[in-house]
Amino acid sequence: MRSTLRERNLRLGEQLTQVRSFIEGVEIVPELEPYRNRLLEVIKAPAAECARNIILLDLNVASLQPDIVSNTRSVIRTIRLLSTSFLRPLFRSSRSDRICLKTIEWMHAQHSKTKDLPAAFADDACSIAPIIQISPVYFFPCLEQRGLLFQPLFYHEFGHVLYQVHEKELDDLVFELQRSISGSLSPLSQRNDRYSDAQAADLQSVVDAWYHWAQELFCDAVGLSIGGPAFLEAFSAYMHQFEIGDFYLPVENLRGKSHPISWLRMRYLLLLARDWGLDGVAKRVETLWEETRNELSASDDYHGYFEPSFDPFVRSTLSDMLIEASPRRFTPSEISEGGDAASRDQNLEWPALLNEAWFRYHRDPDEYSRWEYEQCERVLAHRSAGQNPNQ
């Protein structure tokens, strides 16, 4: 095994040298430079581990072998993680990435605890690897990344980064929520037999689901806080697919489900939107979802995974989570429609631009594409000239 480990660590060291060359040599858009620099720092640690493993092997101490195996396994995992996730933003870099990178850069800059995180994303369904110790990597679908309308969906993913940087405090709030939910579902008397074990397992399944769901609802709220109407519009348009599963799921599909049913997410977003004075857009979105729900004759049975009695706990938890994480809140001017459109278009800051995109889209869908193209070119041209008009 010693010679196998030695050989493997030598090869892994060589692989990391190749990774370094690739990272240094690949042509990327300027917005990805901080991410490139971050990865160059990150790969120093596994390279040092390979060298240390070889030094430890040379000591010829049998008791160290399990540690060397563990360290080697860790380096293999890191390289694979680089290959499957972290190198993807560099491999696929193209000019059209710059709109998404602009959104991510802007988001990160809005919070004191994320302002130094680099921007990076790759093609996939909307999601994130919120590994802040390396760098968060966002994933975004190919079509939606080429325009402005769906950019606010990044705000939701940013919520997962905020959760990471406030993990302890937010976990404590989720604990209280889980306890309230389990309290409201627990039977009045507890038996002490196999039936009771099954009840406890069901209850654990519900509270486990709510660990995930609380974070998702928090991220939705972060999205609304940052983006205002544009987030609600983008979220609704992206999620609305005429799927019965968006409104109802059988109990076996709810068990272990990582995201709440879409209708529940809309429900809490709409409540928050109304609290924040966004009645107009809330009304429009609610009508769309209500009509669809009626059309699909969806049941409102959530098999104990959600009950209307959870509402006060969920709403107060979300409110406390927002206070703790303090995401940026949209300003009235960013969400106002009207004024001199021509001069506005030249001066729109990022969240205002994304809201204006939805106003324009609703007002004149036929003209929208031309306007969106011009706006994207304006943003990219400013950046190319070394200016950054939107920060």
Added chain:
Amino acid sequence: MRRNDWLTAQTVQRMQELLSAITDLSVSSKLKLIGLKPNIDLSTVEHSRAILLGFLDRLEEMIKRSRTTSAGLMLGADPELGAIARRFLAPQRQETQGRDPGLDLDHLRALLLATDDAELPELSEALSEFRGLIEEHSHNGIAAVLGEV
């Protein structure tokens, strides 16, 4: 990255950090035992010790909270972490049935804080057992993130 798997990514990162801390402490204590100078600097060893103690705090808090619920629920952390905490609950239940109590959190904490070199063999053994437990529980998450052919 598997789609919509933010939690798995977080869990994998946490486990990697933990495994690295276990290895640093284990190597350091074994080299010390055979009279060799550890090739890990003191600040790294202390950082690793702090990571492990922090993790034990988290598990202990979960266990304590679990005891406050009538159904023994694991709350306030991701379910993967809950599964690890549950492993430390189980020996106490099993002890009454005369089974091996297994790795004990209080004992592991005492070993991590011990200053007497006489404790080093036991620390190495406990770290090895703890590593086995973490590896066992992180396998599914790692497979989900890195993919399987």
